[in-house]
Amino acid sequence: MRNTIFFLGKGGVGKTTLSSAFALTLARSGKRVLIVSLDPAHNLGDALRCSLNGKPITVEANLDALEVDLPEWVDKYLKESREQLKANYSYDMALNLDSFFGILKYSPGTEEYAVLWAIEDVHCRLAPLYDYVVFDTPPTALSLRFLSLPAISGLWVAELSKLRERILTRRQTIVKLNPSSPVAESCVDKKDDKVYGKLHSIRERLAMLNTLFSKHSFISVIINPDELSIFEALRIKDELTRLNIPLSAICLNKQGVSDAEWHIDPKLSHLPRFTYNFSRDGIKTRDDLVAIGLEPLMAQFLHDKELKR
Ligand SMILES: Nc1ncnc2c1ncn2[C@@H]1O[C@H](COP(=O)(O)OP(=O)(O)OP(=O)(O)O)[C@@H](O)[C@H]1O
Numbered sequence: 034m035r036n037t038i039f040f041l042g043k044g045g046v047g048k049t050t051l052s053s054a055f056a057l058t059l060a061r062s063g064k065r066v067l068i069v070s071l072d073p074a075h076n077l078g079d080a081l082r083c084s085l086n087g088k089p090i091t092v093e094a095n096l097d098a099l100e101v102d103l104p105e106w107v108d109k110y111l112k113e114s115r116e117q118l119k120a121n122y123s124y125d126m127a128l129n130l131d132s133f134f135g136i137l138k139y140s141p142g143t144e145e146y147a148v149l150w151a152i153e154d155v156h157c158r159l160a161p162l163y164d165y166v167v168f169d170t171p172p173t174a175l176s177l178r179f180l181s182l183p184a185i186s187g188l189w190v191a192e193l194s195k196l197r198e199r200i201l202t203r204r205q206t207i208v209k210l211n212p213s214s215p216v217a218e219s220c221v222d223k224k225d226d227k228v229y230g231k232l233h234s235i236r237e238r239l240a241m242l243n244t245l246f247s248k249h250s251f252i253s254v255i256i257n258p259d260e261l262s263i264f265e266a267l268r269i270k271d272e273l274t275r276l277n278i279p280l281s282a283i284c285l286n287k288q289g290v291s292d293a294e295w296h297i298d299p300k301l302s303h304l305p306r307f308t309y310n311f312s313r314d315g316i317k318t319r320d321d322l323v324a325i326g327l328e329p330l331m332a333q334f335l336h337d338k339e340l341k342r
């Protein structure tokens with residue numbers, strides 16, 4: 034069942050605006066909705082005209098919202114990793130773990146993992162309390178990285194698991210040949226091996242997130258009537274196709290904002306498309322968000338969800 038919705042697109046196309054409008058429209062139709070901002074530069078609270086933090090806050094009847102506290106998730110991810118390493122390796126004292134983790138905080142990929150584990154937390158702990166979860170995403174580069182992490186890291190962890198199995202098999206051979214070998218003191222069976230167990234649990238978590246993105250998410254890409262946002266939408270589509278994540282709809286936002294010529298690429302033209310006019314009076318209130326008119330997209334989403342059930 035697709036009960037999670039992501040709005041993707043180039044910076045400034047209207048991701049926060051349309052995800053807020055969509056969440057409000059669903060909530061006002063009687064569904065219980067949680068909207069979550071994954072953008073490190075949060076402005077979901079500005080769009081919804083309320084002050085948000087890392088915990089769900091009720092915006093109005095049926096609608097709660099939160100802004101994921103990314104620095105807190107980065108710290109949590111590093112702290113957990115450090116504790117697991119300490120618990121599993123007795124020789125950690127020889128390594129200077131603290132300085133290692135100090136560097137890791139700023140290393141490429143750390144923020145993407147933090148976003149991923151924050152999504153897992155929302156999905157496992159909060160989503161069961163609501164009918165739908167809507168994600169307001171950061172601009173494309175970070176979004177594509179966290180969407181691709183489960184598939185890519187899953188392959189990597191599978192290889193590490195195989196390597197660990199080989200190590201355990203070799204240990205078993207040594208112990209068989211020489212039962213008094215010091216290797217007999219260490220773990221030889223994968224069902225008792227903490228490292229193998231940890232790799233297995235990471236694989237399961239990644240597989241669950243992969244299923245969430247590829248089978249239970251309705252992903253909509255937003256474009257504006259300009260070529261650059263369409264080029265970006267094509268890149269998003271290609272990357273999602275490579276990851277086996279289906280794209281469900283295209284939202285053309287800010288129709289009428291300029292007279293410049295543009296055309297939709299044929300690679301996107303087969304997707305259901307929804308158009309929203311540029312509002313010259315601006316979008317100042319939650320009622321203005323609802324007035325954008327997201328009912329047809331909501332109907333498509335509910336129809337899609339029933340089909341895929
Ligand atoms: N249909 C519309 N009519 C008028 N203004 C709009 C419309 N859609 C979005 N805007 C305005 O465009 C600006 C950018 O919108 P928004 O913040 O939703 O984009 P975004 O894709 O979330 O940006 P970012 O990539 O920075 O997160 C905002 O000022 C918003 O009010």
Ligand SMILES: [Mg+2]
Pocket residue numbers: 048049050072076169170
């Ligand atoms: Mg935004």
